[in-house]
Amino acid sequence: MNRDSRYLESVLHHDIPLTREMGLKVLDWQQGQLALHLPLQANINHKSTMFGGSLYCGAVLAGWGWLHLKLREEGVEDGHIVIQEGQISYPLPVTRDATVVCPAPEEKVWKRFLATYKRYGRARLMLETWIVNEGSADHAVAFTGQYVLHR
Numbered sequence: 001m002n003r004d005s006r007y008l009e010s011v012l013h014h015d016i017p018l019t020r021e022m023g024l025k026v027l028d029w030q031q032g033q034l035a036l037h038l039p040l041q042a043n044i045n046h047k048s049t050m051f052g053g054s055l056y057c058g059a060v061l062a063g064w065g066w067l068h069l070k071l072r073e074e075g076v077e078d079g080h081i082v083i084q085e086g087q088i089s090y091p092l093p094v095t096r097d098a099t100v101v102c103p104a105p106e107e108k109v110w111k112r113f114l115a116t117y118k119r120y121g122r123a124r125l126m127l128e129t130w131i132v133n134e135g136s137a138d139h140a141v142a143f144t145g146q147y148v149l150h151r
Contacts, residue, residue, distance in 0.1 A: 004029045004072075008065050019061065022054055026065070032104030034066040038131075039097050050094035055131055059143035060086060062102035063127040067147050070104075074114065078151055084124065085146040092140035094133055102129040113149075121151040 001009075009026040012019040023042035027035040036058060043054035060083050067081050104110065105127060117123035124146055131141035 001026065002029065004069055008034075008069055011068065012061065012065065016061070018057070022057065024058065024061065027099065029069055032070070034062055034069065034102045036062050036065065036100040037097065038100060040094070047093075048095070050098060052090060055090065055094060055098070055141050056086070056088055056143070058098070058100045059088060059129045059131060059141060060145060062100040062129040063143075063145045063147055066102040066104075066127060067125065067149070070110070071149070076114070076117070076149075079117065079149040080151070082148050082150070083145055084148045086143060087145075088141065088143045090141055092133070092138060094131065094140045097134040098131050098140070099134060100129060100131050102127055117149050123149050125149070 005026040005028060008029065012024065021042065023039040025037040027037050038050065038054060038058045040050055043050045045051040064081055064083065071079065105125065113123045113125045126144060126146050129143045130139040132138060133140055
């Protein structure tokens with residue numbers, strides 16, 4: 001775990017206490033991609049699979065965390081990040097510990113978002129995240145969220 005990963009995990013556990021109870025860990029932040037870990041045991045439901053609410057929360061937090069770290073890299077520290085809208089699908093059950101991944105959007109989308117925020121003090125960004133069962137590359141969960149950054 002690098003310094004940025006430790007920093008984000010500390011922020012999440014302090015500012016969003018639910019993340020501690022979920023056992024959420026920041027696995028990695030590199031090359032514009034964030035990876036989180038969600039343990040099955042802390043998020044298990046009555047069907048012995050991961051609870052849908054935990055999966056939704058993990059997906060939202062991956063996007064929020066990605067945006068938080070990217071803004072920090074850019075030196076933007078005067079904004080507040082909120083999720084405005086989200087769409088999720090659960091094509092496969094999560095039966096093991098899970099990895100939540102949020103890749104970077106296209107560079108031109110990111111640049112436009114940043115320019116809009118600097119000019120107007122408010123901007124929207126769509127981020128995609130997915131969740132896989134440990135040891136699998138198949139997307140068990142797919143999420144698209146619209147995040148708002150405002151002063």
